[in-house]
Amino acid sequence: MLDTENTDQFEEIALEDQARLVLGGCEGWPLAPVIDWLISKDSRFTDPAEFLKALCNSLLNVGAPLDRIRLSFRTIHPQVAALSYIWESNRTEIETMQIGHGFKDTEAFKGSPADTMMSTGEPVRFKIADIDVSKEHEAIQDVADTGATDYLGLPMLTSTGDVHNMFISTNREAGFTDCDIQKLKRLSQHIQAKVELLATQRLAIALLDTYVGKRTGQRVLDGQIKRGQGEEIQAALWFSDLRDFTLLTETLPPEDLLELLNEYFELVYNSVTKYGGEVLRFIGDAMLIVFTAENSSTGCLYGASEGAFSASEMAYKELEEINARRKEEGKPVFNFGVGLHEGTVTYGNVGAPDRLDFTVMGPAVNRTARLESKTKELGRRRLMSREFAEKLSKPIESLGFFNLKGIGEKQEICAVAR
Incomplete structure (x- = not known):
């Protein structure tokens, strides 16, 4: 379920507090080096998998408490409705998943965090250590099985109205701090345009492959x-x-x-x-x-x-x-x-x-x-x-x-x- 004890965790914060997040004045790991990387030539990728791997390495280098990130976006393809790229800290390669049409009608999607975010356009958080996982959607149970203690879903609204999603989990015993969540939310805002560009490139490739080979x-x-x-x-x-x-x-x-x-x-x-x-x-x-x-x-x-x-x-x-x-x-x-x-x-x-x-x-x-x-x-x-x-x-x-x-x-x- 959504963490309701700290409902202000997703609320907008004052400009001076946003500046502290970026500059590293907030407790924990600094966000500024990651943002610097995002606007550098080193973050120029055409492959979403390569971008995600490099992004996660950049986050790990500053000490962000991450163990798993899943980046998902919609596409137009005769057989594939959406693509997901999954990074895990204990694996060297990015896993790619193709999601077929009709996924919205499946039990695996209905009531899931992805369903909630696509419906509301709002973030979701599941502090797994504090909830009865057996009563949650199977998606949360699957995340808990990886050893995660906290699970955060961040929607990224595109210029066309589509919603791309980023799901982040940590195995750290205490889970995410409120400061972690604000930084990750801020991060999602910074990578939104880049993810939309990657999704558009994937869309162009899929359409060209389908119609011209x-x-x-x-x-x-x-x-x-x-x-x-x-x-x-x-x-x-x-x-x-x-x-x-x-x-x-x-x-x-x-x-x-x-x-x-x-x-x-x-x-x-x-x-x-x-x-x-x-x-x-x-x-x-x-x-x-x-x-x-x-x-x-x-x-x-x-x-x-x-x-x-x-x-x-x-x-x-x-x-x-x-x-x-x-x-x-x-x-x-x-x-x-x-x-x-x-x-x-x-x-x-x-x-x-x-x-x-x-x-x-x-x-x-x-x-x-x-x-x-x-x-x-x-x-x-x-x-x-x-x-x-x-x-x-x-x-x-x-x-x-x-x-x-x-x-x-x-x-x-x-x-x-x-």
Whole structure:
């Protein structure tokens, strides 16, 4: 429960008393060196875990009675609603926790200190040595199990109205003094802007990873956002397309169509990312994927091609299991074709001045898509160029030379030997 014996522990204090806190005139450890560190270049971090570790080291250096700090903030991500970073004095590494959507409806959250702070925007304190822990929320019981004698929760209100939280506990027998609490509250006010910046950076990374992919997202964050800016890379390319998509759109209810599409996209995504591939774009029911030489197991184009081929093997194996389940559930099954090619592509920015797309371009991309379109005509769900096939250790057969739309000369098309 909230410590009610010292209700003035969270009240604002006079300016002269605040100055004493900062300058170290108050009893115990001085806050000023920590604030000096916060405004120095030594506190410039882009990783919340590294920032928290450095902050805790700075606090320990001045004698602050800390044994555990948890820093939590909300984020926007399709699978993660919040991130927590946990420092403990007896561990060298920061623990990172990802909290899924719907956490507010769980018993672990309802009635917890975090719930209280998010609802009220006010600090909370639990002097564990003076309360019956068995009657408290499980979060307090968990903290008590670490040996903590005092537990302090400090909310940090952001400029957008969100509330980030910092939870601090000590194992010191006497717990926190009133002066400790005022200093820690003051500290939370000083780090509020920095934590908000770190949370914004995490948000930007999460959104870019989700919507444009990690490789592209990192380049955007690195400032490669000028139209026409790009680089040539060696890559294996994958283009896949869902079979009979037009028929599916005409016959399936919208929710069933979306469910099927998402299952197809997830299947391919899981397969290609396991082997170093990155989905560059979804084009309706099609997917353009790149396997770069630098991200391959061997660091060369041979490894990238092997990775792309192995990903297709995995995807088709998983497809059989998915379709068997869908059939049992009375749902329509699905299939897709894959074109595989390799070569040099231009990876960069194209578009209008205020609306850009970061993608791969070049003849190799067009040829990969044309190979996929031939899968229907040749009755093979996976086709590859001769250049790609020569990079594989698998037995490959040539299906002959064919005209591909937009390509002047006939091209040799290969497939896995039957």
